[in-house]
Structures are given as C-alpha cells and as structure tokens.
Amino acid sequence: MSAGKQRKVANIATFIRSINNKISPMIAWREASALVYYSSKYNVPTDLSVGIAKTESRFNPSAVSSKGAIGVMQVMWKVHHGMLSAKGIATTRDHMFDPERGVEAGVLLLSRYINAYGTVQKALNRYYGGISVSYLKKVNNNMAMLQRHSEKTGF
Structure with missing residues (x-):
C-alpha cells in the first residue's frame, strides 16, 4: 500500500473512532483499510463510501436495521445474497457482520448503482431504497465532516 493510501487509512480510522x-x-x-481498498477497486469516491458507512451504521459492523439491513454499510442480505455469494464476498448472512466483507458488499452495490443510474444522487436513492432528500443531505454532511476531520488532523 502506498504512503498516500496509508495516510488515508489512518485518517479514516481516526475519523471512525x-x-x-x-x-x-x-x-x-x-474498516478504514476496507473502505480505501474497495473504493479504489470498484471506482467509488472514498469519501462517498465513508459518508454512507457513517450514515448507515455509525461504522458499527454489528448493526441490524428494523428492515433487515446489516453490517457497516447496511446491506439487505435477503435482496443481494445471490450476487454476493456468486462474487465470493459473502456466502452466509453472518459474513455481512465482518467489517471487510460488509464494506466490500456495500461499495460493490454502490458502484453498480452509479454505473446503472449515471449519477451519485440517483445511485444514493437506489442504495437507500427510495427518494430521500434527507438521506442525501446526511451523506453529504458526513462527507463534509470527513473533509473537516482531514483538514484538522493534517492527513
């Protein structure tokens, strides 16, 4: 891993804490390492992936929503298990509680939505499961929070 990516991981890890x-x-x-690695692998802006992880779970890999979304990125296992199993990311629901697997699943889905819908806004609406101005604002605010953290810490 390059020095620049190591600094990015360190910055995100301190942000998470x-x-x-x-x-x-x-x-x-x-989580920070996975966010940097899989964002790069799937061509998703890292700050967007971090913003979603904060919005969805506050970085809690054990998070479970009332709708059944699980893990850091709050992926709906019952909806995406076929694709995640086929890709070798997760073959059981419990795999989604692993920080790396949960992040990879969420970032892969986000990448697919960006490619399918053409804009980050439309991709976020799909990720959320509907049109929500408040969700978009939360993600954008969390991205800005990461930027402020980066400026403050010098990473």
Whole structure:
C-alpha cells in the first residue's frame, strides 16, 4: 500500500473512532483499510463510501436495521445474497457482520448503482431504497465532516 493510501487509512480510522468510540482501534483500522481498498477497486469516491458507512451504521459492523439491513454499510442480505455469494464476498448472512466483507458488499452495490443510474444522487436513492432528500443531505454532511476531520488532523 502506498504512503498516500496509508495516510488515508489512518485518517479514516481516526475519523471512525471520533464518531463512534465503541469501535475498537483494530476494527476501525480494518474498516478504514476496507473502505480505501474497495473504493479504489470498484471506482467509488472514498469519501462517498465513508459518508454512507457513517450514515448507515455509525461504522458499527454489528448493526441490524428494523428492515433487515446489516453490517457497516447496511446491506439487505435477503435482496443481494445471490450476487454476493456468486462474487465470493459473502456466502452466509453472518459474513455481512465482518467489517471487510460488509464494506466490500456495500461499495460493490454502490458502484453498480452509479454505473446503472449515471449519477451519485440517483445511485444514493437506489442504495437507500427510495427518494430521500434527507438521506442525501446526511451523506453529504458526513462527507463534509470527513473533509473537516482531514483538514484538522493534517492527513
């Protein structure tokens, strides 16, 4: 991993801990590494992936929504299990609680939505499961929060 990507991982890991101090340093590092790696692999802006992870779960890999979305990126296993299994990302629902697998699943879905719908806004609406101005604002605010954190920490 390049020095620049290492700095990005360190910045995101400290951001995760500043948002949710219940996340251990090791889990924060695993999530940050996964966010940087899979955002690059699937051609998604890292700050967008981080903004979604904060919005969806506050970086909690054990998060489960009332609708059944799970993990860091709150992926709907019952909807996406076929594709995730075929890609080798997750073959069981419990795999989605693993920080790396959960991040990879969410970033892959986001990448597919961006490619299918042509804009980040439309992709976010699809990721959310409907049109929501408040969801878009939350993601954008969380991206801006990461930017401020980066400026403050010098990463």
